Amino acid sequence: MKTKNNNTKTLDQFKDKHYGKIGTAKRDELESGYENFKIGAMIYNARIQKGLTQEELAKKAGTTKSYISKIENNIKEARFSTLQKIVELGLDGHLELSIKL
Secondary structure, eight states: OOOOOOOOOOHHHHHHHHHOSTTSHHHHHHHHHHHHHHHHHHHHHHHHHHTOOHHHHHHHHTSOHHHHHHHHTTSSOOOHHHHHHIIIIISSOOOOOOOOO
């Protein structure tokens, strides 16, 4: 019976190896990109849950369908003020912000 070689790594170990430790430029760029991706995914999921099209959400939030699409597809970063309008006016939700040190 063969024993299995366990080369499994955690996500943080993978990122450390391929993108450097936290605080390095390459790692910071990766983490920043991931945060923007998460925002787009959260808007997409909330929009679908509310049963809205991109056009309907854009109209309620006072922006364009193209802008909503670009945020959802991680092509464009959302300005905080616009993100707040999308969440509060467009999705009838509440945007929470936190700072972690």
